[in-house]
Amino acid sequence: MTFPALSFLDRSHSIAPPGWSRWLVPPAALSIHLAIGQVYAWSVFKAPLEESLGLSGTQSALPFQLGIVMLGLSAAFGGTVVERRGPRWAMFVAATCFSAGFCVSALGVASGQYWLVVVGYGVIGGVGLGIGYISPVSTLIKWFPDRPGMATGIAIMGFGGGALIASPWSSQMLSSFGTGTGGIATTFLVHGLAYGAFMLVGVLLVRVPPEGWRPPGAPSGAAGRPARRGMITTADVSANNAIRTPQFWLLWVVLCLNVTAGIGILEKAAPMITEFFAETSAPVGVGAAAGFVGLLSLTNMIGRFVWSSTSDVIGRRNIYRVYLGVGAALYLVIALATNSSKIVFVLSAMLIISFYGGGFATIPAYLKDLFGTYQVGAIHGRLLTAWSTAGVLGPLIVNAIADSQEAAGRQGPALYTTSLFIMAGLLIAGFVANELVRPVHPRFHEPAGGSTRTEAVSGEAVSGKEAGSR
Amino acid sequence: MTEPAPRRRTALLVAVWLWVGLPFAYGVAELVRKVVQLFS
Numbered sequence: 001m002t003f004p005a006l007s008f009l010d011r012s013h014s015i016a017p018p019g020w021s022r023w024l025v026p027p028a029a030l031s032i033h034l035a036i037g038q039v040y041a042w043s044v045f046k047a048p049l050e051e052s053l054g055l056s057g058t059q060s061a062l063p064f065q066l067g068i069v070m071l072g073l074s075a076a077f078g079g080t081v082v083e084r085r086g087p088r089w090a091m092f093v094a095a096t097c098f099s100a101g102f103c104v105s106a107l108g109v110a111s112g113q114y115w116l117v118v119v120g121y122g123v124i125g126g127v128g129l130g131i132g133y134i135s136p137v138s139t140l141i142k143w144f145p146d147r148p149g150m151a152t153g154i155a156i157m158g159f160g161g162g163a164l165i166a167s168p169w170s171s172q173m174l175s176s177f178g179t180g181t182g183g184i185a186t187t188f189l190v191h192g193l194a195y196g197a198f199m200l201v202g203v204l205l206v207r208v209p210p211e212g213w214r215p216p217g218a219p220s221g222a223a224g225r226p227a228r229r230g231m232i233t234t235a236d237v238s239a240n241n242a243i244r245t246p247q248f249w250l251l252w253v254v255l256c257l258n259v260t261a262g263i264g265i266l267e268k269a270a271p272m273i274t275e276f277f278a279e280t281s282a283p284v285g286v287g288a289a290a291g292f293v294g295l296l297s298l299t300n301m302i303g304r305f306v307w308s309s310t311s312d313v314i315g316r317r318n319i320y321r322v323y324l325g326v327g328a329a330l331y332l333v334i335a336l337a338t339n340s341s342k343i344v345f346v347l348s349a350m351l352i353i354s355f356y357g358g359g360f361a362t363i364p365a366y367l368k369d370l371f372g373t374y375q376v377g378a379i380h381g382r383l384l385t386a387w388s389t390a391g392v393l394g395p396l397i398v399n400a401i402a403d404s405q406e407a408a409g410r411q412g413p414a415l416y417t418t419s420l421f422i423m424a425g426l427l428i429a430g431f432v433a434n435e436l437v438r439p440v441h442p443r444f445h446e447p448a449g450g451s452t453r454t455e456a457v458s459g460e461a462v463s464g465k466e467a468g469s470r
Numbered sequence: 471m472t473e474p475a476p477r478r479r480t481a482l483l484v485a486v487w488l489w490v491g492l493p494f495a496y497g498v499a500e501l502v503r504k505v506v507q508l509f510s
Contacts, residue, residue, distance in 0.1 A: 019479070021483060023483060024483060027489060027490045158490070161494050161498070162497075164497030164498060164501050168496075168497070291504070294504055
């Protein structure tokens with residue numbers, strides 16, 4: 001069954017008219033990512049929900065956890081549909097699901113049916129998170145073939161920025177409406193309506209470039225491809241073929257280990273800095289520890305834009321060498337310096353977290369370099385399962401080791417030293433995986449177009465034929 | 471009278487960047503305010 005009224009959502013109806021500025025596309029992407037980034041501010045609702053509905057901490061975390069699981073699943077399984085139907089359709093689905101998730105949750109709180117909050121925010125909203133996260137990636141890369149890292153960096157920085165907006169905004173709303181069931185339900189309803197309207201601007205604004213479009217100043221026939229160092233293919237690989245290549249799984253390992261190492265610090269940041277310097281002449285109080293967490297949020301967000309943009313200049317493999325190699329060295333610095341210098345600890349942690357954010361933001365451009373633009377959004381969606389895995393691994397390692405060290409009677413930096421060495425080891429393993437990445441074998445390339453060649457620059461990449469013999 | 475297309479596009483560009491930029495700036499300002507408060 002078709003709905004003619006919704007035909008404007010089709011890819012064919014969202015082709016940019018002549019003269020359309022590509023700088024209108026990042027705000028369309030940001031209107032989605034700034035909204036769905038709210039998920040990281042879910043903790044604002046935890047205490048009011050626990051108090052008003054008599055929930056445990058585990059129960060109040062369920063909508064968030066389910067939302068993250070659904071993000072991974074819908075990004076992995078919905079990516080191909082998103083590529084086929086186009087960004088406007090995907091953004092519309094994301095806006096509808098994310099907004100409806102809040103409205104169903106409002107109904108759940110108002111009626112005292114908590115399962116509706118879990119289904120509403122976690123399942124329905126979670127689908128909106130996953131589809132929304134991947135919706136602009138492919139389109140941005142097609143509009144910015146000369147600066148794909150910068151373009152996806154802007155969008156994915158928005159995901160980090162979403163929590164910065166939602167956290168104070170949701171808190172203020174709860175203060176105004178109250179933290180009883182009525183107040184929370186009203187807050188959820190306002191969130192649903194406001195986010196729906198905010199995301200709708202992205203739906204209306206997004207455009208795909210017309211066939212053969214090139215960025216201003218791009219040399220004819222090069223489709224705006226940057227002729228710099230690195231492995232940049234002009235061939236296309238489908239999402240189904242991509243997961244059969246070693247390159248996909250090497251990048252999966254790279255992303256998983258980089259995120260695992262970052263989450264290790266991010267998840268325990270406040271107790272870690274407090275316990276590290278507890279025995280020193282200048283211990284860190286609860287307030288300063290919260291400020292440290294705020295600083296890490298800021299560098300996480302800035303890293304997404306700055307490092308991803310830098311990758312357009314120095315190449316994707318080189319930037320991951322920095323994330324993984326320098327990151328490992330910084331973990332060792334923290335482990336060896338212990339509590340001798342607060343400045344060294346804070347600066348090292350800030351850099352590590354900026355690399356963590358950069359790793360997220362640069363991966364779509366790395367995928368584009370290796371697999372082309374054909375189904376890069378769908379490939380990115382499947383790669384996000386690495387994020388879900390790391391989300392479990394990172395906290396598990398740090399918490400389990402800290403608990404066992406505490407049980408053994410240790411305190412201060414000794415609680416975390418083993419974890420820090422493990423994180424450095426994980427990053428070194430990721431560094432090795434990154435070194436093993438080679439251009440994709442031509443047998444995985446799509447036949448259409450016939451332009452299946454791999455660019456070799458700076459002696460780093462070889463032709464597709466040679467690469468296949470490795 | 472129809473406005474020239476480039477001028478309309480510039481106005482649209484400014485409007486949509488403000489649409490996403492203002493909430494983002496609010497979020498960053500709130501964060502910076504908290505960090506400054508906590509360390510001062």
